[in-house]
Amino acid sequence: MQLTVGSQLGPYEILAPLGAGGMGEVYRARDPKLRRDVALKILQDGDADRRRRFTAEAHALAALNHPNVVTIYSVEDEGEIPFLVMELVQGRPLTRLVRDGGLPIGELLTLALPIAEALVATHARGIVHRDLKPANVMLTDDGRVKVLDFGLAKAVALGDPGAIETAEATRFGTAVGTLVYMSPEQARGEPIDARTDLFSLGVVLYELATGRRPFDGPTVGVVYDGILNQPVPPIGGAYADLDRILARALAKRVETRYRSALELLADLKTVASRVTAGAGSAATPVSAAAPTEAGPSVAVLPFENMSADPEQAYFCDGIAEELISALSRVKGLSVAARTSTFQLKGQSLDVRQIAERLNVQTVLEGSVRKAGNRLRITAQLINARDGFQIWSDRYDRTMDDVFAIQDEIARAITTGLEVTLARSSSGAIVKRGTENLEAYNLYLQGRYLMNRLSANLYESMREAIACFDRAIALDPAFAPAHASLAEVWNSMGYFTFVPAAEASRASLPAAMRAVELNPALPEAYTALGWTKTLFAIDLRTAEQDFLRALDVAPNAPAHTYYAVLLTAHGRFDEALAHALEARRLDPLWMIVPFVICQVHQCARQFAAAERVMRDLLALDRNFVGAYWYLANALAAQGRYAEAIAELEPAVAMIRRAPLYLSVLGLYYAKAGRVDDTRAIIAEVRQSSLCPDYVLALLLGAVGEMDAAFDHLTAAVNGHSDQVFLMGVDPRFDHLRSDPRFIVLLRQMGLAHTVVP
Numbered sequence: 001m002q003l004t005v006g007s008q009l010g011p012y013e014i015l016a017p018l019g020a021g022g023m024g025e026v027y028r029a030r031d032p033k034l035r036r037d038v039a040l041k042i043l044q045d046g047d048a049d050r051r052r053r054f055t056a057e058a059h060a061l062a063a064l065n066h067p068n069v070v071t072i073y074s075v076e077d078e079g080e081i082p083f084l085v086m087e088l089v090q091g092r093p094l095t096r097l098v099r100d101g102g103l104p105i106g107e108l109l110t111l112a113l114p115i116a117e118a119l120v121a122t123h124a125r126g127i128v129h130r131d132l133k134p135a136n137v138m139l140t141d142d143g144r145v146k147v148l149d150f151g152l153a154k155a156v157a158l159g160d161p162g163a164i165e166t167a168e169a170t171r172f173g174t175a176v177g178t179l180v181y182m183s184p185e186q187a188r189g190e191p192i193d194a195r196t197d198l199f200s201l202g203v204v205l206y207e208l209a210t211g212r213r214p215f216d217g218p219t220v221g222v223v224y225d226g227i228l229n230q231p232v233p234p235i236g237g238a239y240a241d242l243d244r245i246l247a248r249a250l251a252k253r254v255e256t257r258y259r260s261a262l263e264l265l266a267d268l269k270t271v272a273s274r275v276t277a278g279a280g281s282a283a284t285p286v287s288a289a290a291p292t293e294a295g296p297s298v299a300v301l302p303f304e305n306m307s308a309d310p311e312q313a314y315f316c317d318g319i320a321e322e323l324i325s326a327l328s329r330v331k332g333l334s335v336a337a338r339t340s341t342f343q344l345k346g347q348s349l350d351v352r353q354i355a356e357r358l359n360v361q362t363v364l365e366g367s368v369r370k371a372g373n374r375l376r377i378t379a380q381l382i383n384a385r386d387g388f389q390i391w392s393d394r395y396d397r398t399m400d401d402v403f404a405i406q407d408e409i410a411r412a413i414t415t416g417l418e419v420t421l422a423r424s425s426s427g428a429i430v431k432r433g434t435e436n437l438e439a440y441n442l443y444l445q446g447r448y449l450m451n452r453l454s455a456n457l458y459e460s461m462r463e464a465i466a467c468f469d470r471a472i473a474l475d476p477a478f479a480p481a482h483a484s485l486a487e488v489w490n491s492m493g494y495f496t497f498v499p500a501a502e503a504s505r506a507s508l509p510a511a512m513r514a515v516e517l518n519p520a521l522p523e524a525y526t527a528l529g530w531t532k533t534l535f536a537i538d539l540r541t542a543e544q545d546f547l548r549a550l551d552v553a554p555n556a557p558a559h560t561y562y563a564v565l566l567t568a569h570g571r572f573d574e575a576l577a578h579a580l581e582a583r584r585l586d587p588l589w590m591i592v593p594f595v596i597c598q599v600h601q602c603a604r605q606f607a608a609a610e611r612v613m614r615d616l617l618a619l620d621r622n623f624v625g626a627y628w629y630l631a632n633a634l635a636a637q638g639r640y641a642e643a644i645a646e647l648e649p650a651v652a653m654i655r656r657a658p659l660y661l662s663v664l665g666l667y668y669a670k671a672g673r674v675d676d677t678r679a680i681i682a683e684v685r686q687s688s689l690c691p692d693y694v695l696a697l698l699l700g701a702v703g704e705m706d707a708a709f710d711h712l713t714a715a716v717n718g719h720s721d722q723v724f725l726m727g728v729d730p731r732f733d734h735l736r737s738d739p740r741f742i743v744l745l746r747q748m749g750l751a752h753t754v755v756p
Helices: 048-062 105-124 195-210 220-229 237-249 261-276 310-327 338-344 351-358 399-416 437-451 457-474 479-494 500-517 522-534 542-552 556-568 572-585 591-602 606-619 624-636 640-653 658-670 674-684 692-701 705-717 730-735 739-747
Strands: 012-020 024-031 036-043 072-078 081-087 091-093 137-140 145-147 297-300 362-371 374-383 389-398
Touching: 012 036, 105 137, 105 145, 105 195, 105 237, 105 261, 105 606, 195 237, 195 261, 237 261, 261 572, 297 310, 297 338, 297 351, 310 338, 310 362, 310 399, 310 437, 338 351, 338 437, 351 362, 362 399, 374 399, 389 399, 399 437, 437 457, 437 479, 457 479, 479 500, 479 522, 500 522, 522 542, 522 556, 542 556, 556 572, 556 591, 572 591, 591 606, 591 624, 606 624, 624 640, 624 658, 624 730, 640 658, 658 674, 658 692, 674 692, 692 705, 692 730, 705 730, 705 739
Parallel strands: 297 362
Antiparallel strands: 012 024, 024 036, 036 081, 072 081, 091 137, 137 145, 362 374, 374 389
C-alpha cells in the first residue's frame, strides 16, 4: 500500500516516504496527540504469513528498551491495515560511511561497539535480527548508533516468556535476508540462531574497514561460493587485532564462531582499549589493496600412527603434544591448543576447514612409524589458504634421537613462518625433559591416558597416575612428569573420584617439585596455581603462579584457571577477559564455556550465564554438566521449577552423583519441598565421596545452621573443592549472613571478597 503526502492513516498525517523495509513501506508521519514526528511502518500486503511476521516484529521490538535499538511506540490497525508506530531516527545509514580504503580503526570501533551492544540486548530477549547490514544501521544526527528494521526478526525460545517462536516464518530451505550479508547457514536456508547475526556483523565491519564487501561478485553464484567456501583475507596493519575478531565472527562453521554477542563485544572492547591507549593507530586507515598479514599461527595435528602396533598411538600423540608445548613458548607464534587440535582426530576435514575451525594460517601434519628402536617420522607444514606445502621432511633415526627430531621440526616451522627467535631461544626449542627413554615413554603413555575421553575416566586416570609414578621413579628429576602427576590428581579431585584431601595431598608436592626442577616450565606453574586454587590451599600466592605461567607461554589452561581464581576474588571483569582469551586460544576446549558461565553466575549476571549454557546445549543436548550450571542460573533468577525440571533428568544420567543431588536438594528447599530435600540429605550421607560443603548447603537450606557450619568448617579445613568460590557463589547465599561465614572466608584469604 502506498500513501500520498498529506493523507491520513488513523490519526497520523503522512509527511514523506522514507523507504521500504524488509516487510513494508516506511513513512514519516505526524502524531497529533503528542505533537511529534514518528515513523510508520505499514505491511505491504495482508497474507497470513506476512501478518505473522509483521506481528513478530512488533513483539520483538516491544520487548526491547535499548539506546542502540529503534523504539516502538505502538502497534495499530486501520481498516485492516496493520502498522507500527516507531521512533523517527534521523541521520545517515552506514552505507553512506563506506568509502574506498575504509574507515580509520578508531572511527570504526565507535560504530562497532554500539552495534554489538544492540545485538547483546536483542539476543538476550531471544531475538535474531537476520538482516543486519549497513542500510539497517543509522548514525543519528547527534552521533548515536541505532539498529533498525526488525522485519525479518526471529524470536527463539530462551526461557523468556516475552520471546515469541516464529520459526515458521523461515522454513527450512528458504533463505531470508540480504545475500551478501548472510551467514552460510542462512544462505543454505538452514535453521539459524543468534550466531547468524554475528556473521552478518563481521561482514559489516569488514566492509567498513576496507571499503569493500568480503563476499561479492558479478553473479549470485559467485557470491554464494564466497559465503560458503572462500576464506576472508586478513586486513593487517592497524587492523591486525580486528582480523582475529573477524576470523571468528566470519567462521563458516557456526560451532567455531563466537558463541554469543557478549563474547564478541568483549573482544571489541579489548581492541578499543588498546587503540585508546595508543597501541594501535586510530588515524591512518590501511589500504585494502595492500593488506599486511597478521602474526603467524600454526595448528599441530595428532601424528598418524603408521606402525604395525596400534598401541603406539600414545607415542604419535605424544610427539604432536610435545611440539605444541615447545612451539607455544616461541614468542610471536600463535599455536592452537592441544585440546582443540586433538578433537579433530579422525575427522575427514581438509586443511582449510581445519584452519578455519582453529583460527590458524598453517597446519602441521605428520606420521610416525616405530619398529623397535627405529623411528621414521614425516612432517609437512601446509599453507591453509592455498593448500601448498611450505616445508616437508622425513627423519629416519633411532629412539635416542627423538628429542633432536622434534627440535628440528620445530625449527623448520619457525623458519618456514619467518618467526625470529629471541636470543634466549637460540638453543633447543624442544627441551629434553629426561635422558631416560623408558621414563619418557611412560610419560607419553600417562599423557595419552589422562587425556583420553574413555567410558571409564576414573580407570584411565588411575592408569595415568601409575605411569607418571613409574616415570618419576626412573628419573626423579623429570619435571614434566611431576607437573602431569599434579594435573591428573587435580582432575581426580575436581571430578570427586577421590576425596579432596587425598587429591590435594598428592597434587601439591608434585606441582611444587615440578617448579623446583624446572622454573621455566609453564605447565608446572599452571598446575601449582590450580592446585592452590581448587583446594583453597593458598589463594594469596596462586595468582603469582598463574602470572608466571602466562609470562613464560600464554596458554588456555593458565588463562582458564586464573579466571576461576579471579572470580573467587570478585574480580569479574578480569576473569571474563582471561576466560575469553582462553576461548580464543583453545576454541574447542569444552571446559571454557563452563568457566565463562561461572564468571557470569558469580557476578550475578544470571541471564548471561543462562545464555552460555543454552548455547552449549543447542550444540549437544548430552552435555550433562551444562544442566548443572543451567539449573544454578535459573534458580538464581527465582525460577526454581525450571531449575528442578532441568536437573532431575540430569541427576538420573549422572547416576545421582552428590554434586548434582546437592543443587537439586537445595532448589527443592527453595521451592518449598523440604521433605524432598531431607530425603536427598539422607541419600548423600551414604556416599563416602560426598564433599562436606554439599552437606553444608543442604543442611543450611533446611534451617540446620549449626550442623551446616560444622560441615562447612570441615570443608575449608579439609581443602574441599568449590569452597574457594563461596565468597561469590549464589549457592551459598543462604549461609552468608552468619558471622561464621566471614570467619571462614578470612581463613581462606578472601576477607575482601565483595558480593554484588
